[in-house]
């Protein structure tokens with residue numbers, strides 16, 4: 001080897017050393033940020049190891065925050081923040097999402113709210129949907145009343161009642177998932193076009209195994225994607241037909257029907273030229289399919305953990321039951337069973353959603369379940385803008401860096417939520433200091449914040465409250481089998497055992 005080639009190799013090695021070790025570890029502005037692991041400043045392998053097999057590495061990130069503060073460096077070009085200032089800068093500030101979202105959440109090769117990158121396109125879509133997902137709209141929605149009446153009295157309670165009478169345990173994880181997707185599909189596509197996975201368990205199994213394969217990137221992903229997209233398109237076509245029919249007054253439950261609320265709102269916001277087109281608009285198809293999938297995934301995790309925690313506390317169930325009986329009318333399952341569990345009958349009315357929403361213990365139970373067991377505990381990544389940003393008034397993060405907050409790290413802050421891993425609904429009711437309560441609310445981040453906050457948040461909270469009220473007005477629950485009830489370290493953190501067997505006992509007998 002000649003002197004010149006040795007010199008050339010040495011220069012190249014020195015440049016590489018500077019580029020990949022010296023600069024990122026000692027000279028980059030990121031070098032001032034504490035490293036989550038001693039290799040994090042120059043090597044991405046630590047986080048890659050933590051993320052192996054689809055994991056999120058959330059416990060390692062949390063531990064790093066506990067030891068090193070509210071901002072930590074996860075890799076040469078990646079940081080995690082867990083502070084109010086961080087949330088304000090990154091999420092309220094509207095930093096862009098990385099391409100990962102588009103790859104993961106696009107349907108029909110067309111973006112939807114979750115996967116949209118362009119802020120203008122995103123703002124237009126939000127405008128089309130904000131109204132029908134707003135709290136005031138949902139709490140006053142006749143469609144939602146009809147949907148809830150049909151699902152609770154026609155589908156859910158007959159099945160639960162049959163199980164409670166027969167003493168057979170119920171897998172609440174499967175029930176919650178079915179309730180979530182049936183509610184969502186009814187609100188999006190109209191009650192007549194909704195799935196009925198509560199009553200049709202075979203349909204449910206088939207649908208949920210496809211959704212799991214799609215969302216968990218199993219090898220069958222491409223074929224399954226086509227099948228799920230075809231299903232979404234069929235729902236859209238049915239919703240489109242429903243919109244074209246003249247509406248008729250509702251006489252009894254067997255003829256119940258509702259608007260395809262979300263589908264209609266999207267159609268109404270299409271430009272005139274596209275409205276006349278009979279083919280389903282791909283943007284509408286992509287958006288509605290995404291909500292359909294969120295409906296299946298969103299409610300099941302938090303609700304299942306909520307029921308698990310309540311099942312360990314009989315006195316709390318008794319308090320909740322008492323509160324639920326103040327509703328007028330209470331959601332009672334006192335109907336005559338007729339042959340098949342899903343048969344039609346004269347139905348009692350539900351209480352108003354405003355009254356349901358105002359119940360303090362119910363609210364605290366749902367809020368605490370969303371705090372300890374949110375559907376996704378994972379980091380929500382963004383990319384810093386070209387000028388970068390300064391976090392906590394101390395740390396400058398340059399442009400083009402992957403930056404994220406994980407709800408797990410916000411909700412497990414011991415200074416804000418003492419004994420943070422414990423499920424204590426009382427903390428939302430018994431805190432006497434308004435400043436501390438306000439602080440808890442500021443750190444509560446189950447639905448994200450800023451322009452990309454969850455559009456379905458008021459919808460899922462309402463569905464969860466209806467569901468908890470329907471069950472705990474009528475039954476007490478106790479655990480039969482809760483094997484592996486810990487939350488998976490994946491983007492969607494379902495219970496690892498994917499089941500929760502509970503015994504339902506009619507409430508009068510046990511309280």
Ligand code: HEM
Nearest residue numbers: 113114291294295298375380446447448452454455456460
């Ligand atoms: C308990 C259940 C749910 C939880 C905990 C939850 C949580 C979240 C979070 C944290 C985000 C923000 C993600 C980010 O910042 O990148 C989000 C976004 C979103 N969620 Fe939910 N979600 C739930 C259920 C639902 C449901 C049922 C829907 C159906 C409508 C839905 C629709 C969406 C959409 C469309 C976005 C994207 C919003 C945007 O980028 O503008 N979510 N959700």
